Amino acid sequence: MTVIESITLMFGLVFSLSLLYWSNQKWGLVLTAALMVTALVLTLYWPLLLGAAVALLALAALHHWRPEIARGQGRENGLRDWVHHLMSLAMLLVGVQYVVYYSLLGQGLETGLGRPDVVDAFLPIAGGIELKAIIMLNLWDQNHPAAAVMLTSVLLSGLICKRAFCGWICPLGLAGKYLYDLRVRFIKGAYLAPKWLDWPLRMLKYLLLLGLFYIVIGMPADSLPYYLNGNYQKIADLKMGLFFANPSVLAMVVIAVILGLAAWQQQAFCRYLCPYGALLGLLSFLSPFKVRRDTAHCLIQSKGMKCDKCTRACPARIQVHTENTVRSDECQACMRCVAACPKKKALQVSTRWGQTLSARGVLIMLLLLMFAVPLVAYVGGFWHSQVTDATRIELMKYIHQIGH
Ligand code: SF4
Ligand code: SF4
Numbered sequence: 001m002t003v004i005e006s007i008t009l010m011f012g013l014v015f016s017l018s019l020l021y022w023s024n025q026k027w028g029l030v031l032t033a034a035l036m037v038t039a040l041v042l043t044l045y046w047p048l049l050l051g052a053a054v055a056l057l058a059l060a061a062l063h064h065w066r067p068e069i070a071r072g073q074g075r076e077n078g079l080r081d082w083v084h085h086l087m088s089l090a091m092l093l094v095g096v097q098y099v100v101y102y103s104l105l106g107q108g109l110e111t112g113l114g115r116p117d118v119v120d121a122f123l124p125i126a127g128g129i130e131l132k133a134i135i136m137l138n139l140w141d142q143n144h145p146a147a148a149v150m151l152t153s154v155l156l157s158g159l160i161c162k163r164a165f166c167g168w169i170c171p172l173g174l175a176g177k178y179l180y181d182l183r184v185r186f187i188k189g190a191y192l193a194p195k196w197l198d199w200p201l202r203m204l205k206y207l208l209l210l211g212l213f214y215i216v217i218g219m220p221a222d223s224l225p226y227y228l229n230g231n232y233q234k235i236a237d238l239k240m241g242l243f244f245a246n247p248s249v250l251a252m253v254v255i256a257v258i259l260g261l262a263a264w265q266q267q268a269f270c271r272y273l274c275p276y277g278a279l280l281g282l283l284s285f286l287s288p289f290k291v292r293r294d295t296a297h298c299l300i301q302s303k304g305m306k307c308d309k310c311t312r313a314c315p316a317r318i319q320v321h322t323e324n325t326v327r328s329d330e331c332q333a334c335m336r337c338v339a340a341c342p343k344k345k346a347l348q349v350s351t352r353w354g355q356t357l358s359a360r361g362v363l364i365m366l367l368l369l370m371f372a373v374p375l376v377a378y379v380g381g382f383w384h385s386q387v388t389d390a391t392r393i394e395l396m397k398y399i400h401q402i403g404h
């Protein structure tokens with residue numbers, strides 16, 4: 001785990017401690033603190049210790065300057081935007097580190113800089129195959145273990161808090177938002193896909209997901225050990241790097257289409273093409289938490305007024321003001337609708353049994369899933385890739401010849 005990863009991880013967990021404290025979740029607080037202290041004592045890994053110290057200092061400063069954010073008491077939109085930007089910044093730094101690592105490796109230089117293992121989160125097929133090998137053969141891949149770990153974290157987040165990963169964390173979603181805002185600044189207008197086209201376009205992401213499932217499920221169990229020990233798996237991340245460093249014409253067309261889509265319509269990439277979004281959308285049906293409208297408090301029924309503020313605030317174009325329970329696979333638990341609602345208690349994220357979840361609650365769950373799971377994996381020795389830089393340099397010479 002590199003310094004950037006360690007600081008980000010510790011910042012996420014220290015922030016969780018603060019949120020747990022202010023929401024009076026004593027058991028959660030004790031368990032999270034115990035996990036962190038145990039991990040620090042067992043590993044005595046200096047970047048983690050440094051990360052803990054930096055995170056504590058940063059949180060103390062945050063408490064001083066922005067106490068409402070440190071306590072998770074701000075309005076939903078402020079809290080979400082703040083976290084989303086910080087997480088994206090961390091991923092950007094990791095990305096820059098990986099680009100430097102990749103470039104030096106391409107010149108045959110062992111960097112000593114370290115490879116941020118979290119980039120394996122961008123290898124969902126490898127992660128899926130690894131999880132299959134663990135479940136079917138009790139075979140734990142050591143080439144890219146972080147791929148399985150991060151996929152597990154994301155899957156759990158979908159089961160528990162819907163597509164909150166998309167709305168609160170995903171850096172691609174945030175980049176798409178900025179691209180859209182930039183386009184609107186110069187070319188005004190919404191240009192939404194008409195309904196007859198919107199639905200088939202939304203299904204595209206499920207087709208892509210089906211393709212990924214086909215690869216993972218279609219691989220026979222007895223070939224899993226050969227695949228996981230093969231050269232392709234060893235340099236799966238470098239193959240991905242090559243895709244961006246030396247893109248084919250087809251790759252450039254695909255990237256241009258994605259960028260064009262993101263600029264054309266708000267969240268178009270998430271809505272139409274992202275297979276991760278599709279997977280989380282499916283899992284979100286199982287989540288006990290949903291956005292629910294209480295007609296006893298909603299202005300439409302309780303006062304007979306016209307109101308659609310929640311619908312207008314929704315980036316996923318869900319007709320919130322006409323639904324009692326939002327079950328849509330497009331809902332990202334972003335809580336913009338809740339923030340926009342003028343009537344307290346009219347709109348909440350809750351279970352069917354009445355337990356409500358505040359923005360702070362969503363954030364605690366997300367942070368714990370995104371950071372506690374990797375920390376446990378790291379302490380258990382299932383995080384760091386065992387492929388040496390020397391092996392990578394050697395295999396990079398034949399990267400074009402190495403296939404599945
Ligand atoms: S329904 Fe509410 S929580 Fe869901 S995407 Fe729309 S604004 Fe966000
Ligand atoms: S914004 Fe609130 S009051 Fe208005 S329709 Fe939506 S839930 Fe009802």
